[in-house]
Amino acid sequence: MNLSPTTHRAPAPRLRRAALVVATACFAAVRAGTAAPPPFSRATNAPAPSTRPASAPAQPSASRAPVILATTTSTQDSGLLDVLIPPFEARTGGAVKIIAVGSGQALALGERGEADLVLSHAPEAEEKFMAQGSGLLRRRLMYNDFILVGPAADPAGVHGSKHVAAALEAIVRSKAVFVSRGDDSGTHKMEKKLWSLAGVSPAPGPAYLETGQGMGAALRVASEKSAYTLTDRSTFLSLKQTLHLQVLFEGDLALRNEYHVIVVNPKNGPRVNVEGARALARYLLSKEGLARVRDFGRERFGQPLFVPDAEPYGDE
Amino acid sequence: MQLALEGLRRAIDLIFALDPDLRDAAWRTLWVSGTATLISLLLGVPAGVALAMSRFRGRTVAVALLNTGMGLPPVVVGLFVMILLWRSGPLGALGLLYTPAAMVLAQTLIALPLVAGVSLAAVQALPPRLRLQVEALGATRLQTAWLLGREARLLLLAAVMAGFGAVVSEVGASLMVGGNLRGSTRVLTTAIVLEASKGNFAGAIALGLILLVLAYAINAVLTRLQQRGGG
Numbered sequence: 380m381n382l383s384p385t386t387h388r389a390p391a392p393r394l395r396r397a398a399l400v401v402a403t404a405c406f407a408a409v410r411a412g413t414a415a416p417p418p419f420s421r422a423t424n425a426p427a428p429s430t431r432p433a434s435a436p437a438q439p440s441a442s443r444a445p446v447i448l449a450t451t452t453s454t455q456d457s458g459l460l461d462v463l464i465p466p467f468e469a470r471t472g473g474a475v476k477i478i479a480v481g482s483g484q485a486l487a488l489g490e491r492g493e494a495d496l497v498l499s500h501a502p503e504a505e506e507k508f509m510a511q512g513s514g515l516l517r518r519r520l521m522y523n524d525f526i527l528v529g530p531a532a533d534p535a536g537v538h539g540s541k542h543v544a545a546a547l548e549a550i551v552r553s554k555a556v557f558v559s560r561g562d563d564s565g566t567h568k569m570e571k572k573l574w575s576l577a578g579v580s581p582a583p584g585p586a587y588l589e590t591g592q593g594m595g596a597a598l599r600v601a602s603e604k605s606a607y608t609l610t611d612r613s614t615f616l617s618l619k620q621t622l623h624l625q626v627l628f629e630g631d632l633a634l635r636n637e638y639h640v641i642v643v644n645p646k647n648g649p650r651v652n653v654e655g656a657r658a659l660a661r662y663l664l665s666k667e668g669l670a671r672v673r674d675f676g677r678e679r680f681g682q683p684l685f686v687p688d689a690e691p692y693g694d695e
Numbered sequence: 696m697q698l699a700l701e702g703l704r705r706a707i708d709l710i711f712a713l714d715p716d717l718r719d720a721a722w723r724t725l726w727v728s729g730t731a732t733l734i735s736l737l738l739g740v741p742a743g744v745a746l747a748m749s750r751f752r753g754r755t756v757a758v759a760l761l762n763t764g765m766g767l768p769p770v771v772v773g774l775f776v777m778i779l780l781w782r783s784g785p786l787g788a789l790g791l792l793y794t795p796a797a798m799v800l801a802q803t804l805i806a807l808p809l810v811a812g813v814s815l816a817a818v819q820a821l822p823p824r825l826r827l828q829v830e831a832l833g834a835t836r837l838q839t840a841w842l843l844g845r846e847a848r849l850l851l852l853a854a855v856m857a858g859f860g861a862v863v864s865e866v867g868a869s870l871m872v873g874g875n876l877r878g879s880t881r882v883l884t885t886a887i888v889l890e891a892s893k894g895n896f897a898g899a900i901a902l903g904l905i906l907l908v909l910a911y912a913i914n915a916v917l918t919r920l921q922q923r924g925g926g
Contacts, residue, residue, distance in 0.1 A: 447793070456893055461877075476793045478874050493781050595892040621894040650782045650790070 443473040446655035449485035449494035450477060451565055452593035454638070457613040457684055459675050466671070467662045473655060481564030481593075489513060489641065492648020495656035497641040498663075500565035500611075503572075505639055514641040515653070518664055518690040521672050522637045525569055527628035528598070528615060529555075529607035537607065543631040544577035551579045554586050556606035560597050561589025569636065570609045576633060598622055611636055613676065613684035638685070640664070642695075664689045702900025709901055716877070716886075720902070721909060724882040727795055728863040729913075731802035735810045735858050740851055742807075743814025744840050748826070761815065764808025769801075769861075773868025776801040780872065795880055797872040805865060806858035813857055817850030818843050852921035856914055863910050883909070 454460050455477060464475050478488070482499035489497040490513050498520070499505060509517050527537055527546055535553035540546035550557055559581075560567040574580055581587040588606065590597045594614040601608040602622040615626070640660045645651040662668050669687035676684035709717045746757065778784050780792040780800075791797045821843060829839050844851060866884040873880035875889060883906040890899040 445793075452892075458893075474879070476874055476876055478793070491781075491783055493783065593892055595894060599894070618894040621896065648783045649787060 443471065444652050444655055445474040445476050446496060446652050446659050447476045447478060447488075447494045448496045448498060448659065449488045450479055450498040451482050451485060451500060452479050452595070453500070453566070453611045453614050454498060455479035456593065456595050457617050457676070459613070459672070459685060462675050463663070463668065463671050466667075467659060471658060475659060479593075481560070481562045481566075482568065483563030483565075486513075486641075489643045490647055492643060492645070492651045495643055495652045496659050497643065498638060499641070500636050500638045501568045502637060502639070504565075504568060505641060508641065513644055513647055515644050516660075516695045517639050517641045518660065518692060520638045520640050520663055520689050521669075521685040521687045522635055523612050523685050524629065525566070525609055525634040525636050526612050526615060526626050527607060528601070528610055528622075528624040529627045530605040530623065531625050532605070533625075533627055535607065537627040540628055543573055543628065543633050546628045547573060547577040548579050550607050551581055554582075556586050556588065556604055557581055558588045558590060558597050558601040558604070558606045558608040560594065561591045562593075564593075565636075566594060566609060566611060569634075573609070573633065598624065616676070616680045616682075616684060637688075661692050664692045698896055699900060701897040703904060705897045706901035706904045710905065716881075717902070717905070719878060720881050720883050720886045721905065723795065723880075724863060724884070724906065725909065725913075727798045727869075727882060728802060728859060730799050731806055731862050732810075732855060732859040734799070734803045735806035736855050739807050739810030739858070740814045740844065740854065741840070743811040743816075743854070744818050744844050746811070747815050747818035748836075748840060748843070758815065761808055761812045765812045767805065767808060768867070769805050769865045770867030770871065772804050773801050773871035776804065776868065777871050792872060793874040793876060793880060795873070798869050798880060798882070801868040801872045802862040802865060805868065806862050809861055810854045810858040813854035814847075814851055817847040817854060820850065821846055849921055852917060856917050856921075859913060859917075860910065863906070863913075 448460075448464075450460065456479075460477055460479075464477065468475055478485075478494065480488070482501040482504065485494065485497050485499050486501070486504055486508050488494040489508065497505075497508075497514070505514075505517060508514055527543070529535070529537060535549045535555040537546045537549055540549060559570055588600060588604070590600050594610055595618055597608055598610055598615065598618055599622070600606070602624050605623070607627070608624075612629075615622075615624075640663055642653065642656045642660055643651055645653045669689055672685050672687045673683055676682065746754070746761070776797060777792065780786050780789070780797055782792075791800070825846060826839060826843060829842050834842065864884065866888055869875075869880075869882055870885050870888065873882070873885065875881050875885040881889075883902050887899045887902045887906070890896075890902060
């Protein structure tokens, strides 16, 4: 065993060459990466405490700190936020960090002050949120509807039901497979509400699948298993091509799906960006924001995916 | 099968179009995982070598913990780092959640036990007489560590490649502490999750193929280094 470095067969020049190759590759990657908009331009908007005055009225610089928007998977998966948020960021120069989780988690993040604005569609949970003082204000933004989808063969005979209760009863009676979100999201909460409205419960077991995932994933499971599921119309429309499911029941008033924005109470936690949340809420509820909501999806799907129906921002 | 081919076509289209989202995600994948691997190399290799050379009470427990760390679920690391970094957490004042820095931290914590553990095994696999010989020649502790490390460089490079492989493919922690934000914390793995959830399977496969090519390229360089050095 030889320990003297000089008797090895010149590893140093080869190592140097290899290091040069790696360095060149990294350099090339940097060049390629920075030819596009600099990837870290948004990440450098770190929230500095000095830009958020403790009690002063809203100042332009205060809204430059990032706003954390906790929202549902349906608003992100449908692509609405990709259209709605960038103009706000461009105008204010601040970043909006969109954290898309279920409504349950979005509200939980708001309760902890880990989010500044919540956009969700779980009215009862939201009312509880407001009642416990976790939000400064809550305004309706838009709505769409939930629909029941299922296999074209429709073994449970859901199509043609008079109301949603009858449709759900038919599913339980026929023991057809039903896919649930099972994740405390707005959709899941609506599903639970509908079961209790119908006065039936799905039997736990292989006919009731709880995915614990987002709407897209749940729809895919339903499609693969030829099962029924409750979905919001917009996510279904945007994924319809890849699914073997059809709209089997719609139109019941109970299926109306309302989205609200809630400005989080700064008392919930340290560093809540209230000014930024207020600015974003004002924008979403403005004519400009609502016009974007209304026009979204028209071209691609021939119908708007979300219907603007906003309450004015007004006073708090 | 058709989907795989469409994915391949889509990958080629994306690369030739120099799609900005792709460049952004690919660059960030290399930057975040590369930095995390580098830090875990700088910390993990010396730690593994030192542990291999040391004798102290509870050493077996320490080694067992290290080996357990190699199998630590990345998503658990992500959860832990998220709670550390979020606003009400102990490091909340730094405002690091949903930034690439948070992802580097999480990935470093994932790779570190792996790199240290394999380094430990690498040095322990050396003939025991080697260390005696080196020390008999009057080497200091530091010199001994350096020489043992050089002898074990084949496996040490394997440690680095294992660490890199673990973090470049990781998605749970990156999603949790990064938030998959377009243009700031999206990497190839989290982009794949997003595309798949949107039903864009060909796009997801395309991104997967590109990720594999990138990972192969890095490992090709490291393997060349490793195989030459072993000569």
